[in-house]
Amino acid sequence: xxxxxxxxxxNRSIGEYExxxxxxxxxxxxxxxxxxxxxxxxxxxxxxxxxxxxxxGMKWMFAAGDPKSPKYIACNAxxxxxxxxxxxxxLDENPHLLIEGMAIAGHALKAELGYIYLRGEYLKEKDxxxxxxxxxxxxxxxxxxxxxxxxxxxxxxxxxxGAYICGEETALIDxxxxxxxxxxxxxxxxxxxxxxxxxxxxxxxxxxxxxxxxVREGAGRYxxxxxxxxxxxxxxxxxxxxxxxxxxxxxxxxxLREIIYEHAGGIKNGKTLKAVIPGxxxxxxxxxxxxDCPMDFVSVQKQGSMLGSGxxxxxxxxxxxxxxxxxxxxxxxxxxxxxxxxxxxxxxxLRGILERIETRQGREGDIRLLEDVSKNITGNTxxxxxxxxxxxxxxxxxxxxxxxxxHIKNGCPFGPDDLNPYHYNPVQP
Amino acid sequence: xxxxxxxxxxxxxxxxxxxxxTGRAAIMPALYVAQEEFGWLMPEALEAxxxxxxxxEMTVRSTATFYSMYRHRKAGRNVIRICTNVSCMVxxxxxxxxxxxxxxxxxxGGVSPDGRFSLEIADCIGACGSGPAMLVNDxxxxxxxxxxxxxxxxxxx
Ligand SMILES: Cc1cc2nc3c(=O)[nH]c(=O)nc-3n(C[C@H](O)[C@H](O)[C@H](O)COP(=O)(O)O)c2cc1C
Ligand code: FES
Numbered sequence: 001x002x003x004x005x006x007x008x009x010x011n012r013s014i015g016e017y018e019x020x021x022x023x024x025x026x027x028x029x030x031x032x033x034x035x036x037x038x039x040x041x042x043x044x045x046x047x048x049x050x051x052x053x054x055x056x057g058m059k060w061m062f063a064a065g066d067p068k069s070p071k072y073i074a075c076n077a078x079x080x081x082x083x084x085x086x087x088x089x090x091l092d093e094n095p096h097l098l099i100e101g102m103a104i105a106g107h108a109l110k111a112e113l114g115y116i117y118l119r120g121e122y123l124k125e126k127d128x129x130x131x132x133x134x135x136x137x138x139x140x141x142x143x144x145x146x147x148x149x150x151x152x153x154x155x156x157x158x159x160x161x162g163a164y165i166c167g168e169e170t171a172l173i174d175x176x177x178x179x180x181x182x183x184x185x186x187x188x189x190x191x192x193x194x195x196x197x198x199x200x201x202x203x204x205x206x207x208x209x210x211x212x213x214x215v216r217e218g219a220g221r222y223x224x225x226x227x228x229x230x231x232x233x234x235x236x237x238x239x240x241x242x243x244x245x246x247x248x249x250x251x252x253x254x255x256l257r258e259i260i261y262e263h264a265g266g267i268k269n270g271k272t273l274k275a276v277i278p279g280x281x282x283x284x285x286x287x288x289x290x291x292d293c294p295m296d297f298v299s300v301q302k303q304g305s306m307l308g309s310g311x312x313x314x315x316x317x318x319x320x321x322x323x324x325x326x327x328x329x330x331x332x333x334x335x336x337x338x339x340x341x342x343x344x345x346x347x348x349x350l351r352g353i354l355e356r357i358e359t360r361q362g363r364e365g366d367i368r369l370l371e372d373v374s375k376n377i378t379g380n381t382x383x384x385x386x387x388x389x390x391x392x393x394x395x396x397x398x399x400x401x402x403x404x405x406x407h408i409k410n411g412c413p414f415g416p417d418d419l420n421p422y423h424y425n426p427v428q429p
Numbered sequence: 430x431x432x433x434x435x436x437x438x439x440x441x442x443x444x445x446x447x448x449x450x451t452g453r454a455a456i457m458p459a460l461y462v463a464q465e466e467f468g469w470l471m472p473e474a475l476e477a478x479x480x481x482x483x484x485x486e487m488t489v490r491s492t493a494t495f496y497s498m499y500r501h502r503k504a505g506r507n508v509i510r511i512c513t514n515v516s517c518m519v520x521x522x523x524x525x526x527x528x529x530x531x532x533x534x535x536x537x538g539g540v541s542p543d544g545r546f547s548l549e550i551a552d553c554i555g556a557c558g559s560g561p562a563m564l565v566n567d568x569x570x571x572x573x574x575x576x577x578x579x580x581x582x583x584x585x586x
Contacts, residue, residue: 079555080552080553081553082514082515082516082552082553082557083514083515083516083553083557084553084555084557085555085556085557085558088555119555120496120498121510121551121554121555121564122555123567124567124569156448156449158457158458159457159458159461160457160496160498161457161460161461161496161497161498161499162496162497162498163495163496163497164552175457176454177451177453177454178449178451178453178454178455178456178457178492179453179491179492180491180492180495181495181496196450196451237557237558238558239516239557239558239560240515240516240519240520240557241519241520245557245558245559246558247558277515281514281515281553311557313515313516313557315519319519323518324515324518324519327513327514327515327518328515331514331552331553334552335552
């Protein structure tokens with residue numbers, strides 16, 4: 001198979017990257033009209049890799065069609081979705097791929113400035129990016145008159161400070177403007193009114209990293225990779241109980257089974273699979289019976305979950321699902337920005353109910369109550385954070401209802417999670 | 430205690446300001462500079478940032494209090510941020526948190542009595558493929574177990 005995201009270059013040097021065809025895509029883009037580049041991206045069928053799968057070419061067309069200027073490119077490198085570490089792999093192994101992608105976007109949108117919103121914990125990657133940006137400036141790929149085209153484009157790194165919500169595109173924009181990172185009401189969308197009120201493209205690292213290949217090799221070649229409805233390769237970060245956790249670059253549409261059993265080496269220590277979260281913690285869990293599902297935006301949704309970030313989290317037979325659900329909700333409660341009531345209050349309620357179920361204080365109607373609270377969050381929140389929390393809970397209940405009922409009746413049947421202060425060991429002789 | 434920026438920090442702040450069209454947008458990077466310079470974001474640190482960016486102190490404070498990586502209390506000499514989110518949890522991260530509590534007397538959100546460590550619970554630090562994982566100051570440590578975490582922390586005095 002063709003790999004174009006990872007393992008392309010031996011080290012991070014710009015020379016290696018150029019020898020592997022790097023910056024040829026930018027050169028080609030600069031020889032085209034901006035509108036032609038957008039047309040090519042539309043033809044490629046590229047869909048955003050940040051979670052929502054929005055068609056990239058269409059997003060660009062909206063921003064290009066807005067008469068306001070300047071325009072900005074914002075790269076979403078916040079990567080806060082638990083179970084996701086794919087953008088980090090690109091930054092660690094191949095930072096020039098992102099810089100080239102951003103410069104191509106800059107040309108297509110007639111933008112002169114781009115920001116990389118990097119999550120606060122990625123300090124090593126900040127150094128890597130800043131080094132790569134200086135190299136690109138020195139080689140004429142960034143700065144004034146890039147590649148002799150008379151165009152200018154530059155990139156800065158903006159470090160986040162530990163708020164998951166800043167991965168949401170409008171919160172990211174507020175955060176980049178120096179404000180509290182709370183989502184804005186849409187519309188207006190960032191393509192019309194983003195950074196400082198200007199048309200702004202927010203794209204994920206992996207999305208932008210697809211561009212050099214698309215432009216260099218052409219949309220015609222790109223659409224033959226992966227799934228016809230959703231072309232290209234996808235990065236799958238695999239974690240949890242597998243023999244070989246890591247980031248795998250595979251064609252879009254590879255099945256979960258192949259990812260878990262062939263690439264990640266199967267379940268650790270010869271145990272059996274109990275559950276898998278296919279796309280980061282906000283994606284509803286799937287039982288082993290559904291792992292023949294191809295990993296693309298449409299197929300995963302058909303199974304009641306979502307491709308999300310592609311973060312595959314694998315759990316073996318000894319995993320307590322209630323504990324997983326509780327930890328997930330602890331996260332959502334903490335990260336809810338507090339702007340809207342259903343999310344702020346609802347996530348706390350869900351976490352609290354899960355906590356009592358796990359600590360043998362569960363009550364008769366608790367499963368119903370979890371469903372009721374979840375359904376009251378769904379569709380009633382400002383941004384999709386609350387929806388993600390609710391969908392995660394409903395997913396656990398749909399496929400592991402018995403386990404919740406068992407917890408309520410007899411307490412947690414799994415070994416004590418020793419130092420989990422919430423845990424109550426039910427096995428009392 | 431210093432109550433304004435030294436020359437090194439000022440140079441850095443001036444460079445930061447050139448990256449953004451507004452002073453306000455420089456708040457987040459400026460807060461990092463202040464945190465480094467003052468140790469934590471004491472009122473003087475927030476005032477210094479406000480002065481430097483010519484903004485009301487409230488504007489700076491409003492941003493500073495939203496993000497978990499800005500510290501509003503004195504921290505230990507070393508800040509441990511251990512991930513206990515799901516992928517790390519199922520590989521035993523909570524046990525490690527307990528080890529730290531037992532060994533150094535530091536609970537989440539607190540500082541050890543000797544001032545050596547602050548402990549914070551992190552929510553996924555992008556190292557799920559090699560968890561359990563933690564950040565100590567700026568360094569990432571992965572593949573932790575009870576033995577390794579103690580060995581690693583020996584290097585932070
Ligand atoms: C709560 C929340 C967190 C998000 N976190 C991220 C993130 O860390 N990285 C990312 O690229 N997109 C994230 N997104 C999706 C963005 O809002 C946006 O859809 C994406 O950056 C668009 O880029 P794309 O079209 O290239 O996918 C998040 C969305 C929500 C609602
Ligand atoms: S879950 Fe611990 S680093 Fe991601």
